[in-house]
Amino acid sequence: MKRNTQLTLKVLNATLLAVVMCACAPVTVTRTASGQACRPEAAKAMAVKDHCMRCHGLTKQKEGPSFSVVAKRYRGSPTAEVDLYAHLTSHDVSMMSDENTGVHKCIAGENPEKIRNMVRWILDQ
């Protein structure tokens, strides 16, 4: 019984510590050039997690265009956010660098709000 109580206390302590650490972690919300709220750190983390950065750099051309080139391409387009959201959630056919067409990575299974956040971040590069 005593051991159980100690274990419970340890678990409780660890949980409390985790909660405090999460509450203190800074969540930066910025505004994109077009005035949209954006959490750049979360967007970047998602791009890394989903292996986007394997084919895209922020400014470096890789297999895919850099995000700054994409942002420039869509600047001033009122449908930019909707267009890129569709691109990332629809198995769009892409022209890959070896001139074969391939299917672009689809992240339709991700949380829509998180996808929108990443799209805003891309459009703000």
Ligand code: HEC
């Ligand atoms: C296997 C390589 C590869 C991966 C992985 C990849 N992309 Fe791409 N992406 C490309 C290529 C090549 C293009 C250019 C052809 C095109 O526009 O479809 C492209 C185009 C784009 C565009 C521009 C679309 C447009 O309409 O101009 C965006 C935005 C983009 N990718 C975002 C992403 C994101 C976000 C991820 C991660 C979820 C990702 N890509 C993963 C290769 C990749």
